[in-house]
Amino acid sequence: MLMKTAATALKPPPKLTASQWADRYYRTPRGKFKVSKAEYQRGILDAMSDPRCPTVVVQASSQVGKTEIELITISYFSHQDPSLILMVLPTVDMAKDWSKERLSKAIELTPELRKIFAQTKARDSDATIQTKEYPGGHLALVGANSPVGLSSRPRRIVLGDEIDRWPASAGAEGDPMDLAAKRTRTFWNRKLGWVSTPTIKGASRTEKAYLESDQRKFYVPCPHCNTPQVLKWENVKWSEFNLAPKDAVYQCEHCNELIESSQKAQMVRKGYWQAHAPFYGVAGFHISELYSPWSTWGEMAEGFLKAKNNKERLMVWVNTSLGETFEDYEAEQLQWATLLARAEPYKPLTVPSKGLLLTAGVDVQQDRLVISIKAWGRQQETWLVYWQELWGNPTTDEVWKQLDEMLTSSYTHESGAELKISRCSVDSSAFTHEVYGYVRTRRQKGLDVIAIKGSSTENKPIVNRPTQQDVNYRGQTIKNGVQLWIVGVDTAKYTISARLRQTEPGAGYYHTPIGTAEQYYKELCGERLTTRFNRGIPKRQWEKVPGERNEAFDCEVYAYHAALTLGIDSPRWNWDKIEASILPKEKATAAAEKVKSEPKQGNWVTGW
Numbered sequence: 199m200l201m202k203t204a205a206t207a208l209k210p211p212p213k214l215t216a217s218q219w220a221d222r223y224y225r226t227p228r229g230k231f232k233v234s235k236a237e238y239q240r241g242i243l244d245a246m247s248d249p250r251c252p253t254v255v256v257q258a259s260s261q262v263g264k265t266e267i268e269l270i271t272i273s274y275f276s277h278q279d280p281s282l283i284l285m286v287l288p289t290v291d292m293a294k295d296w297s298k299e300r301l302s303k304a305i306e307l308t309p310e311l312r313k314i315f316a317q318t319k320a321r322d323s324d325a326t327i328q329t330k331e332y333p334g335g336h337l338a339l340v341g342a343n344s345p346v347g348l349s350s351r352p353r354r355i356v357l358g359d360e361i362d363r364w365p366a367s368a369g370a371e372g373d374p375m376d377l378a379a380k381r382t383r384t385f386w387n388r389k390l391g392w393v394s395t396p397t398i399k400g401a402s403r404t405e406k407a408y409l410e411s412d413q414r415k416f417y418v419p420c421p422h423c424n425t426p427q428v429l430k431w432e433n434v435k436w437s438e439f440n441l442a443p444k445d446a447v448y449q450c451e452h453c454n455e456l457i458e459s460s461q462k463a464q465m466v467r468k469g470y471w472q473a474h475a476p477f478y479g480v481a482g483f484h485i486s487e488l489y490s491p492w493s494t495w496g497e498m499a500e501g502f503l504k505a506k507n508n509k510e511r512l513m514v515w516v517n518t519s520l521g522e523t524f525e526d527y528e529a530e531q532l533q534w535a536t537l538l539a540r541a542e543p544y545k546p547l548t549v550p551s552k553g554l555l556l557t558a559g560v561d562v563q564q565d566r567l568v569i570s571i572k573a574w575g576r577q578q579e580t581w582l583v584y585w586q587e588l589w590g591n592p593t594t595d596e597v598w599k600q601l602d603e604m605l606t607s608s609y610t611h612e613s614g615a616e617l618k619i620s621r622c623s624v625d626s627s628a629f630t631h632e633v634y635g636y637v638r639t640r641r642q643k644g645l646d647v648i649a650i651k652g653s654s655t656e657n658k659p660i661v662n663r664p665t666q667q668d669v670n671y672r673g674q675t676i677k678n679g680v681q682l683w684i685v686g687v688d689t690a691k692y693t694i695s696a697r698l699r700q701t702e703p704g705a706g707y708y709h710t711p712i713g714t715a716e717q718y719y720k721e722l723c724g725e726r727l728t729t730r731f732n733r734g735i736p737k738r739q740w741e742k743v744p745g746e747r748n749e750a751f752d753c754e755v756y757a758y759h760a761a762l763t764l765g766i767d768s769p770r771w772n773w774d775k776i777e778a779s780i781l782p783k784e785k786a787t788a789a790a791e792k793v794k795s796e797p798k799q800g801n802w803v804t805g806w
Contacts, residue, residue, distance in 0.1 A: 213278070214274075214278060215243070215244045215247050215248075216243035216244055216246050216247035216270055216271060216274040217233045217239070217240045217243040217244050219247075219270070219273070219274045219277070219278055220233055220243060220270045220273075220274075221233055223273075223277070223308060223309075223310045223311075224269075224270055224273060224304075224308055225304075225307040225308045225309075226266070226304075226307065227303070227307065231266070231270075234467055235463075235491055236262065236263050236466065236489075236490070236491050237466050237467050237468075237469055238262070238416045238466065238469060238471070238483075238485050238489055239263055239266070239267060241414070241416075241470075241471040241483065242254070242256055242267055242483050242485075243267060243270055243271070243274075245481040245483070246267070246271045246274070246389070246391055247271075247274055247275075247278075247279075248481075249387055251389075251479070251480075251481040252388060252389065252390065252479050252480075253389075253390040253391075253392075253411075253479060253480040253481070254389070254390070254391045254392070254480075254481050254482075254483070255392045255404070255407040255408050255410075255411045255480060255481070255482040255483065256391070256392065256393040256394070256482075256483045256485070257394065257395075257396055257404045257405065257407075257408040257482070257483070257484045257485075257521055258393065258394070258395060258483070258484070258485045258486070258521045259395060259485070259486045259487040259490075259517075259518055259519050259520055259521035260395065260487065260518040260519070261487045261490040261492050261493045261519075262485050262486070262487060262489065262490050262521075264359075264393050264395075265300055267393060268285070268357055268359060268391075268393055269300060269301065269304045271355075271357060271391060272285065272301070272337060272357070273304065273308065273310075273311055275335070275355050275389075276311070276314060276315070276330075276332050276335060276337065277310055277311065277314060280332065280333060280334030280335035281334075281335050281354040281355050282335055282336055282351075282352065282353045282354050282355070283335065283336070283337045283338070283353060283354070283355040283356075283357070284337075284338050284340065284353040284355070284356045284357070284378065284381055285337065285338070285339045285340070285357045285359065286340055286341070286342050286347075286348065286356065286357065286358045286359065286364075286374065286378050287339065287340075287341055287342065287359045287360065288341065288342055288343070288359070288360050288363040288364050288365075288657075289341040289342070289343050290328075290340065290341030290343065290344050290347070291341070292341065293328060293339040293340055293341050293347075294327055294328060294339075296339065296359070297327050297328060297330075297339050298327060301330070301339075314332040314333055315330055315331075315332050327339075328340065338353070342358075342361075342364035342365060342374040342378075343364075343365050343374075345377070348374055348377040348378055348381075349377060351381075352381050352382070352383075352384045352385070353381040353382060354382060354385040354387065354388055354389065355382075355388070355389045355391075356378050356379065356381055356382055356388075356389070356390050356391070357391040357392075357393065358375065358378060358390075358391065358392045358393065358394070359393055359394065360393075360394045360395065361375060361392050361393075361394045361403045361404055361407075362394050362395065362396055362397040362402050362403050362404050363394075363397075363657060364403070365655065365656055365657065366656050375392075375403065378390075392404065392407050395517050395518055395521060396517060396521065396522060396523045397513075397517055397523065397524070398513075398523060398524055399523035399524060399525045400523075402523045405523050407480075407482070408482045408484060409482075410480060410482075411475070411480040411481060411482025412473040412474070412475045412476060412477040412478075412480065412481060412482055413473060413474040413475040413482050413484070414471040414472060414473045414474070414481065414482055414483050414484070415428045415471070415472060415474060415484055416428065416429075416466075416469050416470070416471055416483075416484075416485055416489060417469055417470055417471075417472055418465040418466055418468065418469040418489070419465060419468050419469075420450040420452060420453060420455065420457065420465075421457060421461050421464060421465060422450060422453050422455035422457070423450060423452055423453035423455065425450070425452040425453070426469075426470075427450070427451055427452065429448065429486070429488040429489060430451070430488075431486075431488065431498075431520055433448055433449050433450075433451055434446050434447075434448055434449075434488070434495050434498065434499060435447055435448070435449050435456070436496075436499055439456065442496075443496060443499040443500045443503055444496040444497070444499070444500055445496055446459075446494075446495045446496045446498070446499040447459070447495065448462075448488075448495055459494040459495045459496060462489070462491070462494075462495070463491055466489055466491065469489075471483065484521060485521060486519065486520045486521040486522070487518075487519045487520070487521070488520075498519055501515055501519060502515060502519070507700075507701075507702060508696070508700055508706070509696045509699050509700075510692075510693065510696035510697065510706070512524070513696075532695065532698055532699070532722065532723040533723065534716070534719035534720045534722065534723040535719075537698065537710070537719045537722060537723070538716060538719045540710070541710050541711060541712045541713075541714060542709055542710065542711060542712065543711075543712055544581070544612075544709075544711045544712075545711060545713070546582075546583070546584050546711045546713050546714060547583060547584050547609060547610075548583070548609065548610050548611075548612070548711075549573045549581070549583055549609050549610065549611040549612065549617055550573065550581050550612055550709070551611070551612040551613065551781075552575040552576070552579060552581075553573025553574065553575050553580075553581045553583070553611070554573070554574065554575050554576075554773060554776045554777055554780060555573065555574045555575075555617075555620055555761065555764070555766065555776060556571060556572065556573055556574075556583065556609060556617050556618065556619045556620055557571075557572050557574065557619065557620055557621050557622065557623075557757045557758075557760035557761045557764070558570065558571045558572070558604070558605065558619050558621075558622040558623070558756075558757055558760065559572070559622070559623050559752070559753040559754065559755065559756025559757030559758070559759070559760060560601065560622060560623070560624040560625065560753065560756065561625050561749045561752045561753050561756065562592055562624065562625050562626070562627075562628050562629050562632075562633060563592075563628070563749065564592075564628070565589065565590070565591065566587050566588055566589045566590065566597070567587075567588040567590070567592065567597055567598075567600070567601055568585075568586075568587050568588070568749040568750070568752075568753055569584075569585070569586055569588065569601065569604055569753065570582065570584075570585045570750065570753035570754055570756075570757050571583040571584045571585075571604070571609070571619065571757070572754075572757040572758075572761070573617075574761050574766055575773075576705075576773050577704070577705035577706065578705065578706050578761075578766065578767070579703070579704065579705060579706060579707050579709075580706075580707070580708055580709065581709040581710075581711075582708075582709065582710045582711060582714065582718075583609055583711075584604075584609075585714060585715070585718045585750060585753070586604070587749075588600040588601060588604070592628075592629040592632050593629070593632060598632075598636050601636075602640070602645075605619050605622055605640075605645055605647070606618075606645065611780055613780055613781050615780045615781075617780070619646075620646060620760075620764060621646045621647075621648065621760040621761075621763065621764055622645070622646065622647045622648070622760060623648055623650045623683070623685070623756040623757065623759045623760040623763075624636065624637065624647060624648070624649055624650065624756070625650055625651070625652065625752065625756060626649040626650060626651050626682065627651050627652060633649050634649055634667060634680045637649045637680050638679070638680050648664070648681065648683055648760070648763070649667070649680055649681070649682050649683065650682070650683045650684070650685050650756060650759060651682060651683075651684055651685065652684075652685050652687035652752075652755070653684050653685065653686060653687065654687055654688050654739065654740070655686065655688070656688060657686075657689065658684075658686035658688070658689055659686050659689065660685060660686045660689050660690045660693075660758070660759055660762055661683070661685075661686075661759060661762045661763055662683065662684045662685075662686065664681035664682060664683045664684075665681065665682050665684075666679055666680075666681055667679060667680045667681065667682050683759070683763065685755065685756070685759045687740075687752075687755050688739070688740055690755040690758055690759065691725065691740050691751070691755060693758075694708075694751070694754050694755065694758065695727075698722065717747075717750075718750045719750075720746065720747070720750075721746070721747050721748055721749050721750030721751055722750050722751050722754070723743070723746070723751075724742060724743055724746040724747050724748030724749075724750070724751055725740045725741060725742055725743060725748050725751055726740070726741060726743055727739070727740060727741075728740075728741050
């Protein structure tokens with residue numbers, strides 16, 4: 199009996215696939231995990247644990263359980279096949295948050311994981327949060343923006359989360375996908391897993407990786423004719439059958455019968471993966487919200503209707519609901535004549551009734567300053583108040599005195615109130631010494647002017663923490679000296695370009711007055727998005743149109759930056775209070791009530 203007990207204790211755990219392990223051991227806040235609830239996860243998980251698939255690519259929408267797939271993969275290799283694992287997220291901060299909010303919860307809920315993972319306490323360091331020890335292996339969670347994290351010791355398993363949101367380069371070390379993949383080269387049984395929502399066609403790492411795979415799609419049978427098919431958005435119907443969007447149905451592409459959302463679960467349970475290209479070691483999976491047990495076709499239809507008239511929002515919907523790249527985001531270069539034709543009958547140097555806050559953006563050129571003055575309203579709807587070129591040499595005082603006059607002037611609101619410019623962002627990329635001097639002296643006179651410098655780093659936020667620039671003769675930082683703000687110009691230009699393409703006034707819309715010079719509109723269209731390839735990796739970037747100028751476009755970026763630094767995108771921003779200080783009391787109350795009755799438009803700040 200004793201020998202039998204000892205033999206049982208020494209017996210290795212049964213060899214399971216990742217999906218079998220998940221069904222047996224994995225727990226979620228909703229209880230025991232069941233792969234059959236989202237049957238498409240089975241094929242993905244089993245490819246993750248299949249030694250015949252060195253690389254697995256998952257191009258997926260939201261609402262399909264991407265995070266659970268990653269957590270189960272990590273849990274499986276930690277428990278069944280202890281290994282050195284590297285999990286790469288877009289940034290270091292995201293890696294820390296993922297560890298604390300997702301991984302720690304999975305460990306806490308799953309008894310088999312609690313047994314093997316050392317527990318991380320609240321007082322533990324960031325280093326402990328980013329590393330997990332277990333018998334026979336080690337897990338590190340790093341950011342794709344950290345060359346140190348990516349160039350650490352070899353790892354047998356590498357998982358990459360949201361690879362389309364990784365920077366083009368990890369510092370100066372090169373493409374982070376290459377750096378991460380190099381960690382596995384010494385292992386014969388290595389595994390690479392790339393799991394991501396795609397972004398823009400031609401610049402999507404996810405789509406590129408999927409197209410290099412065997413391109414598997416998930417087929418489900420029609421409950422009426424039993425014919426297998428891949429679910430497609432164009433087959434989701436509502437208005438054709440006099441249905442409300444929330445009651446949308448799916449029309450079988452073979453028998454044309456209508457399928458209710460309530461029948462989706464049955465279809466998915468009977469589904470299977472089928473490859474559409476030869477297998478050369480890379481298993482690729484594409485799955486969309488159309489299959490999700492946590493979303494109905496009606497909810498998708500409602501989301502589409504909210505997004506369809508705005509390219510910025512439609513791109514997000516296509517990426518996150520269909521799991522597809524957005525193909526026509528910049529289908530054509532903006533045409534300046536089209537923007538000019540939309541000009542409205544309000545006078546330059548005046549503020550329309552819905553404009554409640556003024557900011558300015560200034561671009562510094564060799565022989566002039568260029569300024570755009572913008573009025574901002576609720577939901578970041580904006581009006582051009584004035585655009586002008588101030589001619590003069592920036593190394594002399596005269597041109598800066600012209601700028602003073604613009605920044606200290608009052609601008610008449612339609613209500614009769616006089617508005618001042620709340621903040622001005624001035625580009626310091628050229629004539630840095632002169633710009634710093636201007637900012638330094640004007641702030642002492644009460645003008646809110648800040649020095650900025652653009653950064654074209656991919657996905658960089660529009661607003662970043664400023665740094666102190668002034669030092670004394672000992673090289674010590676002067677506390678209240680000039681600060682430099684770094685602006686994520688590419689991110690801002692994506693947002694502004696999308697908004698300029700809007701054709702209906704409302705949230706995010708750009709208004710311009712009749713009488714604005716043609717040159718302004720030409721410069722708004724003076725850049726275009728292009729795709730450049732670096733060692734086969736596509737990168738989207740803004741480039742000047744040959745022979746065109748772009749100062750007005752830059753000024754729009756800087757004025758937008760000034761508005762964001764004031765906090766207009768913050769949920770605590772109080773438009774009612776600002777409006778009350780401008781409009782007569784009865785008009786302000788009526789306007790506020792009207793806005794409260796309108797549907798919310800969401801946050802209009804774009805993060806790529």
